[in-house]
Amino acid sequence: xxxxxxxxxxxxxxxVERRERALVRDAQRGSVQALEQLFRLHWPRAYRAALxxxxxxxxxxxxxxxxxxxxxxxxxxxxRRRPFGPWLHRIVVNRAIDWSRARALRREVAAEAVAEPAxxxxxxxxxxxxxxxxxxxxxxEQRAVxxxxxxxxxxxxxxxxxxxxxxxxxxxxxxxxxxxLEEALR
Amino acid sequence: xxxxxxxxxxxxDREAEERAWAVVRxxxxxxxxxxxxxxxxxxxxxAALVVACVAxxxxxxGHAVVNAVxxxxxxxxAAPALFRLPAPGRLLVSGGGxxxxxxxxxxxxxxxxxxxxxxxxxxxxxxxxxxxxxxxVDPSRGDVHWSLARPHVSFARWGGTRVDTRIAYLxxxxxxxxxxxxxxxxxxxxxxxxxxxxxxxxxxxxxxxTARRVVLVDVDTRTVVRTLHxxxxxxxxxSPDGRRLAVVTGRGVDVFGARRSHIARRGVRAVAxxxxxxxxxxxxxxxxxxxxxxxxxxxxLPAALAGxxxSPDSRWLVTSLPGADQWVFAGxxxxxxxxxxxxELGGATPALxxxxxxx
Numbered sequence: 001x002x003x004x005x006x007x008x009x010x011x012x013x014x015x016v017e018r019r020e021r022a023l024v025r026d027a028q029r030g031s032v033q034a035l036e037q038l039f040r041l042h043w044p045r046a047y048r049a050a051l052x053x054x055x056x057x058x059x060x061x062x063x064x065x066x067x068x069x070x071x072x073x074x075x076x077x078x079x080r081r082r083p084f085g086p087w088l089h090r091i092v093v094n095r096a097i098d099w100s101r102a103r104a105l106r107r108e109v110a111a112e113a114v115a116e117p118a119x120x121x122x123x124x125x126x127x128x129x130x131x132x133x134x135x136x137x138x139x140x141e142q143r144a145v146x147x148x149x150x151x152x153x154x155x156x157x158x159x160x161x162x163x164x165x166x167x168x169x170x171x172x173x174x175x176x177x178x179x180x181l182e183e184a185l186r
Numbered sequence: 187x188x189x190x191x192x193x194x195x196x197x198x199d200r201e202a203e204e205r206a207w208a209v210v211r212x213x214x215x216x217x218x219x220x221x222x223x224x225x226x227x228x229x230x231x232x233a234a235l236v237v238a239c240v241a242x243x244x245x246x247x248g249h250a251v252v253n254a255v256x257x258x259x260x261x262x263x264a265a266p267a268l269f270r271l272p273a274p275g276r277l278l279v280s281g282g283g284x285x286x287x288x289x290x291x292x293x294x295x296x297x298x299x300x301x302x303x304x305x306x307x308x309x310x311x312x313x314x315x316x317x318x319x320x321x322x323v324d325p326s327r328g329d330v331h332w333s334l335a336r337p338h339v340s341f342a343r344w345g346g347t348r349v350d351t352r353i354a355y356l357x358x359x360x361x362x363x364x365x366x367x368x369x370x371x372x373x374x375x376x377x378x379x380x381x382x383x384x385x386x387x388x389x390x391x392x393x394x395x396t397a398r399r400v401v402l403v404d405v406d407t408r409t410v411v412r413t414l415h416x417x418x419x420x421x422x423x424x425s426p427d428g429r430r431l432a433v434v435t436g437r438g439v440d441v442f443g444a445r446r447s448h449i450a451r452r453g454v455r456a457v458a459x460x461x462x463x464x465x466x467x468x469x470x471x472x473x474x475x476x477x478x479x480x481x482x483x484x485x486x487l488p489a490a491l492a493g494x495x496x497s498p499d500s501r502w503l504v505t506s507l508p509g510a511d512q513w514v515f516a517g518x519x520x521x522x523x524x525x526x527x528x529x530e531l532g533g534a535t536p537a538l539x540x541x542x543x544x545x
Binding site for chain 2: 047051060065068073076181
């Protein structure tokens with residue numbers, strides 16, 4: 001499994017970041033088209049990441065949407081030398097963790113009626129569905145680390161920076177998370 | 187097992203993407219460039235300084251005298267208690283004493299400790315809210331059918347058809363919509379003005395206000411039906427036939443329909459369309475009705491008025507005089523008033539949330 005996981009391609013990142021910088025610049029100058037391209041570029045991963053951490057389609061939609069709104073609000077102040085993706089992903093994943101922590105505390109009488117099952121359970125099928133179910137058995141922090149590593153392709157060092165955690169903690173959460181996933185999918 | 191490949195196979199909800207894009211695009215269009223914002227902040231700071239100086243000049247004792255004068259101003263022939271309503275129907279009111287339904291025979295039922303409430307389109311339910319809770323309440327018993335926790339709920343409005351309804355509400359500064367059964371709660375717009383949204387009757391089209399425009403959106407398809415370039419909207423109301431939308435601003439009332447008309451009158455706080463399509467305006471101290479010959483004053487009092495609602499039979503308009511703790515019913519040929527509202531319903535004089543047909 002380790003061999004399969006280690007083949008993460010990150011070579012295309014500089015190109016993507018250059019393109020993003022141009023889009024951010026145009027969006028700052030008022031181009032709706034540039035903003036839409038940024039949105040379309042990042043929405044699938046932002047939504048998927050939120051969905052895999054919270055396991056609730058409606059909440060994932062809200063979290064991903066909120067994160068883009070935060071980006072729009074901060075657009076004028078955004079430093080174009082920084083990459084847009086990691087900044088957005090940090091917001092998405094931290095909000096998703098916060099949502100998961102707060103879920104138990106929420107006073108939501110009609111919660112079962114309002115929350116929708118995760119989209120993965122409805123359409124994914126097969127192994128993806130099993131993986132989403134296995135992920136749901138992990139704690140929110142572990143899910144976040146796994147999602148950042150294997151969906152958003154960050155290195156453990158980058159994840160440590162994004163989540164403001166010691167690198168050792170990231171590694172141990174990853175290890176434990178993968179062990180649990182492997183066990184669940186065996 | 188290739189975790190990465192499996193995670194990437196988790197499907198993305200395309201409808202969610204389109205909904206989110208509609209919200210993000212609107213937020214982007216509403217955003218102000220930094221320079222304008224800084225300049226505006228300076229202007230606001232200067233204005234705040236002026237207000238602070240004026241406030242300092244008006245001493246608390248002086249203010250108390252004004253309040254005392256206001257309290258003494260009211261309608262002298264007012265009934266000492268609300269024995270009955272002058273027309274059939276049920277009044278929904280909310281205030282410090284909670285939310286109440288007042289029936290035509292004068293009987294009152296307390297629905298609960300809610301901040302405010304609104305009727306469902308056919309008066310079968312009430313949507314009520316307080317703090318971080320939105321709830322659908324049975325008006326005859328006060329039972330809560332469902333509730334939803336969202337931060338800082340305000341300005342809920344219930345619309346739609348008899349069989350398929352939606353509730354729009356503000357959560358903080360964002361506009362959300364939930365189905366009448368409490369399911370499918372979604373954000374429709376990220377940043378809106380603190381103005382009650384208004385449903386086009388018998389449709390799922392919602393009008394809401396932002397700082398610089400009024401947007402009509404089909405909440406099912408998330409498509410913007412129409413954008414009205416009106417800045418600083420304070421109040422929105424649809425005519426019962428859904429053909430006209432009245433938008434109150436600081437400059438007067440703009441009525442959008444087959445053609446746009448403008449009623450130039452400053453200080454309008456609210457408007458209400460009667461069941462027959464008559465438009466009533468609430469000014470600071472007067473109530474007017476717009477007719478073919480212009481505006482007719484139906485009530486003028488030397489004290490501040492609050493709230494406005496038509497009776498279901500179109501014969502009466504009700505407003506309140508918080509300074510005198512009275513409700514005032516203005517009919518075609520007479521004015522009735524009722525005192526001691528706060529004593530009967532608790533708290534300060536409750537706000538008028540609506541007058542619906544029904545027992």
